[in-house]
Amino acid sequence: MGITLKHLFEKKITRQYPEYKREMPERTRGMLTVDMDRCISCLQCMRVCPDHCITIVQDRRDADGSGKPRPYSMGFMIDDSRCMYCALCVEVCPVNCIYHTEEFEIQAYNRLDLARQFGEQAVDPTIDPKPAVKIPFSTAGRKPPIKEKKKPTGKKAPATAGRHIFGKSPDG
Secondary structure, three states, X not given: OHHHHHHHOOXXXXXXXXXXXXXXXXXXXXXXXXXXXXXXXXXXXXXXXXXXXXXXXXXXXXXXXXXXXXXXXXXXXEEOOOOOOOOHHHHHOOOOOEEEOOOOOOOOOOHHHHEEXXXXXXXXXXXXXXXXXXXXXXXXXXXXXXXXXXXXXXXXXXXXXXXXXXXXXXXX
């Protein structure tokens, strides 16, 4: 009881959260964001994500005037309610257009409000963005080979089968 009374009359050191924010370490992983001007729509971040929180809607456009249409991301959605901040998508991006910010305060009353949209076209957050499984080219369009079962010959195994233990023969 004496310890409680001693600390009761000391100066308080509690900091109120909204007024005083804690300084975060240098390599803190905050919310994900994407720079749509640098995105080449390679879909690597969408494929590597274990939670499937990234959805990309792509189209082909001739953006640079070369006459050859290239992939272009029309819509990009990051669902923060699914993201576990593993940074696999950041590591796999070849042009470093997806990265973590220092912002970590995310709140919403509805789960669908946590799906942030980037780009020209809105992406439906209710559709599961799990990418389709690709079939290897060598097996595409072919039926799997049928394995034939061996027909029993009607003969039994010899009585000495299985008696060769530790290199000894049945003869001694």
